[in-house]
Amino acid sequence: MVSVPPAQSELISADQPQSDLVLALPKGRILQEAMPLVRAAGIEPETAFDDPGSRKLQFDTNIPGLRIIRVRAFDVATFVAFGAAHLGIAGNDVLMEFDYPEIYAPLDLKIGHCRLSLAEPEDLAREDDPQSWSHVRVATKYPNLTGRYFAARGVQAECVKLNGAMELAPALGLCPRIVDLVSTGSTLRANGLREVAVLTQITSRLIVNRAAFKTYPDQVGGWVERFQNALGAADAA
Ligand SMILES: Nc1ncnc2c1ncn2[C@@H]1O[C@H](COP(=O)(O)OP(=O)(O)OP(=O)(O)O)[C@@H](O)[C@H]1O
């Protein structure tokens, strides 16, 4: 059965193909910020979702035909791009890194605020001039985004892919610089690094699979509208 917000249910046409809709949520830090919006959009997951002891990865909701899956932040984009999930919530860091044409990101949810920055050890930063670089070697979880950013500025970026703890790379001689997410800056400070360039500002987006949007315009569009309203209500509060 196609899931729709209750108020939209009359929009389902009888001859439309029927299948469950799947909403992919990231299990990391965004989840806490995202859940008030998910709930304000009218979606209440089954109780196992909030049970830390549960090993379930997919969850029924109060909306018949709408399931939630909880996956790693990067995998939200992949599930949605391949149509395994129809909607999702992902940071635009992840969206820019993959650059999947199958994903449409209609809504900035204004959560998960941070920035993607290049940082280097304090000693190096004191004398360094990023404008003079023709080549830069960085440790990052975002090799594609970083490569594109520097290529557009005539700089060749050599990226060593890490999945976390990038801040260790300069001190241990892996790479002199890193490109990573920065919010408060405390992780950089604690590791003797200084931010020297901001590649892009980051927030989380509601994302949809383009084909699902075309196939179920009322249903998927209905959820986009619900999230938009939830966002408007949060802004007004
Ligand atoms: N320090 C931060 N402040 C605000 N938002 C952040 C911060 N770090 C990451 N984010 C946002 O949260 C998303 C998920 O980050 P999180 O740290 O939860 O997962 P991850 O460590 O990247 O993924 P995983 O643990 O699955 O490898 C990022 O893609 C980004 O959009």
Ligand SMILES: O=P(O)(O)OC[C@H]1O[C@H](OP(=O)(O)OP(=O)(O)O)[C@H](O)[C@@H]1O
């Ligand atoms: O500027 P700050 O407020 O210190 O935040 C920045 C840190 O947050 C993220 O890591 P996270 O805590 O998600 O851990 P991870 O490296 O395992 O992804 C990011 O990769 C930085 O390390």
